[in-house]
Structures are given as structure tokens and as C-alpha cells.
Amino acid sequence: MAPTIRLPFRRTLALLASATILAQTGMSGIAFAQTSPETAVPGVAAPVPAAPTPPASTPQQTPPVQTVVPTNGPASVADLAEGLLDAVVNISTSQNVKDDEGVGPAPRAPDGSPFQEFFNDFFNKKQGNKGPNHNVSSLGSGFVIDPAGYIVTNNHVIEGADDIEVNFANGSKLKAKLIGTDTKTDLSVLKVEPKTPLKSVKFGDSSEMRIGDWVMAIGNPFGFGGSVTVGIISGRGRNINAGPYDNFIQTDAAINKGNSGGPLFNMKGEVIGINTAIISPSGGSIGIGFSVPSELASGVVEQLRQYGETRRGWLGVRIQPVTDDIADSLGLDTAKGALVAGVIKGGPVDDGSIKAGDVILKFDGKTVNEMRDLPRVVAESTVGKEVDVVVLRDGKEQTVKVKLGRLEDSDQAASGDASPDGSQDGVITPDPDENDDMDQPDTGDQVAPAPGAPAPDQHQQGQVSPDAATPKNVLGLSLSLLSPETRKAFGIAESVDGVVVTEVEPGSASAEKGLKPGDVIVEVAQEFMKSPDAVAAKVKSLKQEGRRNAQLMIASANGDLRFVAVPME
Numbered sequence: 299m300a301p302t303i304r305l306p307f308r309r310t311l312a313l314l315a316s317a318t319i320l321a322q323t324g325m326s327g328i329a330f331a332q333t334s335p336e337t338a339v340p341g342v343a344a345p346v347p348a349a350p351t352p353p354a355s356t357p358q359q360t361p362p363v364q365t366v367v368p369t370n371g372p373a374s375v376a377d378l379a380e381g382l383l384d385a386v387v388n389i390s391t392s393q394n395v396k397d398d399e400g401v402g403p404a405p406r407a408p409d410g411s412p413f414q415e416f417f418n419d420f421f422n423k424k425q426g427n428k429g430p431n432h433n434v435s436s437l438g439s440g441f442v443i444d445p446a447g448y449i450v451t452n453n454h455v456i457e458g459a460d461d462i463e464v465n466f467a468n469g470s471k472l473k474a475k476l477i478g479t480d481t482k483t484d485l486s487v488l489k490v491e492p493k494t495p496l497k498s499v500k501f502g503d504s505s506e507m508r509i510g511d512w513v514m515a516i517g518n519p520f521g522f523g524g525s526v527t528v529g530i531i532s533g534r535g536r537n538i539n540a541g542p543y544d545n546f547i548q549t550d551a552a553i554n555k556g557n558s559g560g561p562l563f564n565m566k567g568e569v570i571g572i573n574t575a576i577i578s579p580s581g582g583s584i585g586i587g588f589s590v591p592s593e594l595a596s597g598v599v600e601q602l603r604q605y606g607e608t609r610r611g612w613l614g615v616r617i618q619p620v621t622d623d624i625a626d627s628l629g630l631d632t633a634k635g636a637l638v639a640g641v642i643k644g645g646p647v648d649d650g651s652i653k654a655g656d657v658i659l660k661f662d663g664k665t666v667n668e669m670r671d672l673p674r675v676v677a678e679s680t681v682g683k684e685v686d687v688v689v690l691r692d693g694k695e696q697t698v699k700v701k702l703g704r705l706e707d708s709d710q711a712a713s714g715d716a717s718p719d720g721s722q723d724g725v726i727t728p729d730p731d732e733n734d735d736m737d738q739p740d741t742g743d744q745v746a747p748a749p750g751a752p753a754p755d756q757h758q759q760g761q762v763s764p765d766a767a768t769p770k771n772v773l774g775l776s777l778s779l780l781s782p783e784t785r786k787a788f789g790i791a792e793s794v795d796g797v798v799v800t801e802v803e804p805g806s807a808s809a810e811k812g813l814k815p816g817d818v819i820v821e822v823a824q825e826f827m828k829s830p831d832a833v834a835a836k837v838k839s840l841k842q843e844g845r846r847n848a849q850l851m852i853a854s855a856n857g858d859l860r861f862v863a864v865p866m867e
Contacts, residue, residue: 375514375565379526382567384467384497386560388518389438389451389474389488391459439517439560440464440488441569443599445495447472449488450599451559452574453479456486464490467524478602482541482677484574485595486559487602499561501599502568504547504591507531515551515573515587517560527552529585538588540575543674546588547571553587562589571595597678611679612705613652614645616859619669620657623863627823627849628657629693635659636672638689640859646703652689654859655824655851659695660688677705692824772837773848773864774806775799775813777830788816790855796820797827807865813852820859821851841866 438455442448449464456462462474472490479486490496507513508531515527529551536546549562553573562571571589578584601608617636625633635657641647652658658666662685664675679685681704688697778784778800785791788798796818802809819827822836823845840848847863854860 375526375528378563378565378567379514379516382499382516382561382563383524383526385442385499386467386516386524387440387442387449388465388523389440389449389455389559390435390463390465391438391456392435392461393458394460437518437521437556438558439556439573441516441559441561442496442498443500443569445492445498447490447492447496448477448603449474449490450572450595451486451488452572453481453484453486455559456488462488464488465523466496478606478608480598480602480608482608483543483590483594483598484541485572485590485598485602487599499563499567499569501592501596502564502566502570504570504593507534507547507564507570509534512565513549513551513570514563514565515549515553515557515560516563517553517557517573519552519554519556521556525557532586534591536588537670538575538577540588542670543594543677544670545591545594545674546574547591549587549589550585551587552583552585554583555581557587568592594674594678609681610677610705611681611683611702612646613672613676613700614642614647614703615652615658616640616642617658617669617672618860621863623847623865624849624861627845627847627863628690630657630690634668635666635690636669637861639861647700651698651700652687653691655691655821655861657690658687659690660686662686676702771803772830772834773866774803774808775819776801776803777819777833779829780818788855790816790818791857794818794820794853794855794857796853797830797833811862811864813850813862813864816855818853818855819850820853823849824851837866 436455436459438451440449440451440455443450456476456479462476464472464474466472472492474488474490477487477489511531513529513531515529517525519525529549531547532550533548536548537544538546540546547562547570549571551562553576557573558575560573561569562573564570570592572592572595573587573589575588576583577586577588598608616639618639620628620630620633620635620637622633624637625631638652638654638656638658640654641652658672660666661672661675662679662683664671666672666675679702681702684699684701686697687700688695690696776799777797780790780795780798784798784800790798799813799815799817799819801815802813819833821827822833823840825836827833827836837848845866847865850862850864852860852862
């Protein structure tokens with residue numbers, strides 16, 4: 299029995315020995331493949347020698363997986379950055395501020411605090427040592443666009459500064475003079491007087507950049523001059539409500555406080571953006587930064603250099619968005635374009651070339667996808683230029699020729715382009731309080747009646763009753779002819795004509811669209827309305843045509859127009 303017991307034991311030892319030998323052979327093979335310099339080719343893994351064929355009695359062993367260890371990281375931008383650093387500058391400003399400006403009472407420790415005496419003494423001495431004025435300093439970035447000394451930065455970097463100093467990469471400093479500034483795009487141009495030509499950079503074409511393209515930012519974050527960060531373009535055409543011409547490039551390249559005014563480069567070393575803003579709850583970069591695209595900035599910068607101011611085109615229309623309901627009422631497949639809510643009297647298109655109710659689809663060959671596109675493309679156009687404008691009118695596309703005027707920032711007449719809700723999002727001329735040649739836009743609140751006239755709630759209580767023949771339920775509205783009594787009751791100007799809304803049914807579609815007593819229906823589906831019966835007949839006709847919404851042109855009491863698409867239930 300002894301031989302039969304020992305034989306399996308010896309066979310087991312033999313198998314274990316064979317497995318050990320094979321394992322050692324495999325390990326030595328991997329080490330050779332990874333370390334042999336004689337056969338290695340850069341960037342290519344060396345082949346693994348074939349393992350010896352195991353004896354027939356030995357189980358097949360699975361060859362180990364070859365792991366390729368990368369020898370190189372991403373491509374370096376060192377050469378690119380080296381050629382650009384000298385053209386990027388740090389900008390420091392100082393402003394003389396009175397001590398009582400923006401200074402509140404000194405903080406005090408809670409009564410009974412063991413540090414109350416020291417705390418209060420510190421702040422009392424600090425305030426007592428102040429002179430009548432003190433300087434406030436700030437830091438930003440900029441870049442040289444001309445060897446003669448022209449420098450671009452953000453307006454908010456130098457705004458209100460009494461003294462501007464430019465610090466160069468070689469340690470030299472020069473005083474700068476403000477050539478021109480544009481608050482709407484937050485851009486400024488400075489000028490220094492160098493003894494020798496400066497290193498400069500050029501604008502590239504940001505319209506060619508795509509989401510995912512690599513970009514590099516250079517600037518002065520937190521005072522650390524010459525800082526280089528790299529990332530990609532995360533988004534395009536961002537609207538962050540910073541101004542009327544928002545069209546920002548979004549990037550994840552680290553942008554922090556002090557980067558404002560610095561350049562965003564493409565991989566050719568061209569400036570395709572000017573770093574302006576970040577979104578950050580902490581004040582530091584979280585990978586959401588915004589740059590003014592060069593396609594917008596280059597024209598503004600050139601005008602500031604030449605004239606010290608901007609000279610923008612002006613169309614002279616008030617616009618509002620094309621909503622899905624309005625698009626449906628006009629027969630548009632999708633909501634697109636800018637809806638003309640009114641034409642400025644005496645403006646470039648007061649000749650009837652563009653009318654209220656038109657939808658502007660293209661301007662000078664550029665597609666207007668949404669309302670906010672129009673102010674930007676108009677502003678970028680040359681003053682006095684004749685352009686083709688494609689509009690949708692009466693359900694058909696038409697091309698009209700328009701000669702642009704000039705948008706005068708100082709001219710109060712320029713601003714009648716406010717959107718009907720009082721916001722400035724849809725404005726060709728965006729600054730508030732620039733409405734000398736026309737009344738302020740309707741804010742959506744009830745218009746105050748004329749002095750001595752009954753309040754609207756008195757009208758609703760029956761003191762002013764609608765015409766007896768007035769339909770009582772047209773889209774949830776009670777309507778009446780405009781008469782001296784209704785004009786007086788709601789303070790409606792003599793220049794306004796149409797059918798007055800005397801009552802709005804709570805919870806109706808019209809109420810949800812913001813219609814209110816005192817509004818005047820001027821048109822329904824681009825037809826002028828003379829009476830309540832005409833409104834009812836037109837709404838009935840639209841229902842028979844299968845329309846889901848009725849487009850109403852609404853005038854406020856002071857004559858401001860807006861369009862509302864009311865669902866016909």
C-alpha cells in the first residue's frame with residue numbers, strides 16, 4: 299500500500315515544481331519586454347517572447363497581459379506661451395476715495411466679551427489714523443495689440459481710476475492714458491509711450507472656434523503675473539446678462555480674479571477672446587469662465603482706437619421674442635427671429651420699410667435665430683450702410699432694403715427699443731432712461747388713470763360699463779369701443795386706437811398672458827380692429843382655419859406696443 303500512497307505525492311510535487319518554473323519564466327519574460335533598451339522603439343511596446351511549450355502533462359497557462367506604460371504627457375504649450383508672455387501685461391489702478399464714501403460704522407464686539415476693550419480700541423485707532431482721503435488699488439490684465447503702445451483691457455478694470463499703470467513682463471512700468479471705453483461690451487483701449495517697440499499680438503477669428511478646441515489664457519490672477527492656464531472651449535454664444543450684446547465664449551481654462559482683461563489664445567497664438575467674467579460662489583475658478591469673442595471685440599477696439607468712442611448701427615425698432623405661441627399664430631415652423639413690436643418715429647425705418655408685426659429673420663445675410671441676435675448684428679454694422687433685411691410679413695418672406703442710422707448713446711431718442719416688459723434684453727438701444735422721443739415702455743403694471751379719473755377697480759365695479767353690444771367673452775376678455783369716457787377712465791392717450799379691454803376673466807388664457815383692463819387691442823392676426831364685434835369675428839375665423847393661437851397687437855395706455863399670442867380654447 300505504501301507505493302500507491304507515495305506515488306500521488308511525488309506527482310503532486312512534480313506538478314508544483316513545473317508550475318513554479320513556468321511562473322518564473324513568464325515573469326522574466328515581462329521584465330525583459332519592459333526593460334530591454336536594445337529592441338524598444340519610442341512609442342511602440344516591445345514584443346513579449348513566446349513562453350516555452352509546457353509538457354503535455356502540464357495545464358496550459360494564460361499568458362500575462364502586457365501593460366503599456368505611457369512615456370509622454372499631453373503636448374506642451376511652452377513654446378507657444380514663451381512667445382506670448384511679453385505681450386500680456388498687468389494693469390494696476392488707483393483711485394482717490396473719500397473716507398466717508400462707502401464706509402459704515404466700525405464693528406464692535408458683543409457687550410461683555412472679554413476682548414471687547416481690545417477690539418474696540420483697534421477699530422477706533424484705525425479710523426482715527428485715516429486722513430481725509432485714501433487710495434483704493436486694483437489689479438487686472440491686458441495685452442498689447444500694437445507695438446506703438448496700444449493696449450486692450452476690460453472697462454471694469456480701469457473704471458473710475460485716477461491713475462493707470464502698466465507693468466510689463468520684463469519688470470518695466472509705464473503710465474497709461476485712456477483712449478476710449480465701451481461699457482456695453484466692457485472693453486477699453488489704453489495707450490502707453492514706450493521707448494522701443496513693444497511685443498504685440500493679433501486678433502484671430504473666434505467664429506472659427508469650435509466647442510472642444512484647446513485655448514490658453516494668460517493673465518494676472520490674484521496678482522500672480524504671467525500665469526498661464528490651458529483648457530478648452532466649453533460653450534459658445536453664452537448670454538450672462540452682462541450687456542445687450544452678450545455672446546460670450548465659455549471656457550474651463552482657469553480664470554480668476556485679476557485675469558479680467560487678459561487674452562484667451564487659440565493654439566496659433568491669436569487672441570480669440572478677452573477674459574471678462576467667471577461664475578464662482580467662492581471667488582476662485584470652478585471651470586466656468588467667460589470671454590468676449592474677438593469677432594465682437596475687434597470691431598469695438600478698432601473704433602475706440604480711431605474715434606475714442608463706438609459708432610454703432612441703428613435700426614430704430616422695438617423688438618420682442620418670438621415665442622412658440624407667436625410662431626404658431628404666424629405659421630412659422632419654429633420660434634425664430636425677432637418680432638417688431640414698434641417702429642421709432644423718425645428712425646431709419648420710419649418710411650414703412652419695416653412695420654410693426656414683421657418678424658426679422660435675416661439681417662445683412664446673417665440669420666437672426668433669436669431676438670438677442672438682432673441688436674448685436676445691427677450694432678456691428680457700419681453706420682449709413684444699406685443692408686438687405688428678410689422679414690416675414692403676412693405669412694410670406696420679403697426682402698427690404700434699409701439704410702442704417704447711427705446709435706447715439708448720448709441721444710435720448712435712441713432708446714425706444716426696450717422690450718415691452720420693461721427689461722433691456724431685447725433692446726437695440728439698451729441703456730435705460732433714454733426715451734425722450736417716446737414714452738417709457740409698459741412694465742406690465744396697471745397704468746395709473748389720469749388725474750381726477752375713476753380708478754380701474756371703480757370701472758370694474760360698474761361705474762364705467764362696456765358698450766351694451768360688446769361681446770362678453772372673447773378669449774376671456776370684455777371689450778368696448780374706445781370713447782372719451784373709456785380713455786379718461788384708463789388714461790389712454792389720444793394717439794392709441796383700437797378696442798379697449800374693460801375686464802379680464804380670472805384664470806383665463808388672456809389673464810395668464812398678462813392682459814389687463816386698460817390694454818387696447820390694435821390688431822388681431824395683423825388686421826386692425828375697429829370694434830369688439832370685429833375682434834370676435836376674427837377670432838372665430840382663426841378657429842375655423844385651425845389656428846390654435848390668436849396673435850394680438852396690444853397697446854398700453856401710453857401707446858407702447860407688444861404682441862401676445864393667446865390660445866383659443
